[in-house]
Amino acid sequence: MLLKFILLLVAYLLGAIPFSIILGKKFRGIDVREHGSGNPGGTNSFRFLGGKIGGWVSFLDGTKAALIPFLITFNVLDGSQLFHPLAYGLAAAVGHVFSVYIRFKGGKAVATTIGAMVAFNIFYALIMIAVFLLILKIWKYVSVASTVAVFSTVIIGLVMTDWSMVLYSSLLFLLVAYRHQSNYKNIINKTESKVSWI
Numbered sequence: 001m002l003l004k005f006i007l008l009l010v011a012y013l014l015g016a017i018p019f020s021i022i023l024g025k026k027f028r029g030i031d032v033r034e035h036g037s038g039n040p041g042g043t044n045s046f047r048f049l050g051g052k053i054g055g056w057v058s059f060l061d062g063t064k065a066a067l068i069p070f071l072i073t074f075n076v077l078d079g080s081q082l083f084h085p086l087a088y089g090l091a092a093a094v095g096h097v098f099s100v101y102i103r104f105k106g107g108k109a110v111a112t113t114i115g116a117m118v119a120f121n122i123f124y125a126l127i128m129i130a131v132f133l134l135i136l137k138i139w140k141y142v143s144v145a146s147t148v149a150v151f152s153t154v155i156i157g158l159v160m161t162d163w164s165m166v167l168y169s170s171l172l173f174l175l176v177a178y179r180h181q182s183n184y185k186n187i188i189n190k191t192e193s194k195v196s197w198i
Contacts, residue, residue: 004082011068011088015095015112018102019060020045023053033102037182041096041107043142061107062115065092069119086168089116093175108179110146113172117153120165124156133198140194143183150176 020040024030028049032040035048042061046054069085071077079085092112099106117125132149136142150173157165186192 001081007068007077007082007088008091011065011091012095013100014064014067015092016099016101016106017060017064017095018099018106019064020049020057020107021102023057023060024049027053039107040102040105042111043108058111061096061111062118064115065089065096065112066115066119068092069116073119073121084164084168085120086116086165086172089113089120090168090171090175092116093172097175097179108146109172109176110150113150113153113176116172124153127156128152136195137198140196140198141183141187141192142195143180143187143192147173147177147180 018040020032020042024032024045030048032038032044032048036044038044042054042058045057049057066089068077068088072079072082072085072088082088089112093109093116095106096112097106097109098104114125114128117128128149131152132145135148136145139145150169153169154166154173157163157169183192
């Protein structure tokens with residue numbers, strides 16, 4: 001009984017690891033919080049640490065959220081005694097956004113959400129990624145594509161009548177939308193950067 005709560009804490013602490021700052025300082029001598037948007041997440045890492053390190057940051061941010069859901073999904077941990085796998089993905093996403101290691105500041109939880117979904121159901125994750133790429137192709141804004149992609153998991157949950165998935169996906173969506181408020185304002189003010197590679 002106590003284990004499921006301990007794992008929530010573990011998921012939070014894993015999610016709170018600021019890989020963008022760790023890798024940026026180690027390999028580039030750069031603190032990404034001092035550049036661009038100041039956000040210690042994947043997008044800012046790609047822009048200021050380069051594609052290779054940015055890719056590793058995104059991969060590790062996804063992996064830290066995927067670990068506990070993966071162990072539950074593949075029965076390494078007894079899921080009947082634990083919360084829904086996405087509950088631990090949500091805890092990791094909260095850790096990523098409000099990291100105890102960097103004064104409760106952090107990224108925008110997109111890579112962590114994708115990682116959690118990959119561990120929970122790879123097909124749902126592929127749909128999510130496809131939605132992200134489609135919206136990015138149309139609108140060119142990473143923030144819009146990210147938010148719509150996360151919202152797509154709520155729709156998937158409704159279609160599959162998986163109410164636990166609907167709950168945790170909705171909370172993930174609200175978290176991601178909350179962290180992108182400044183981006184939405186920039187879009188309205190026509191100061192948000194667009195991608196050009198797609």
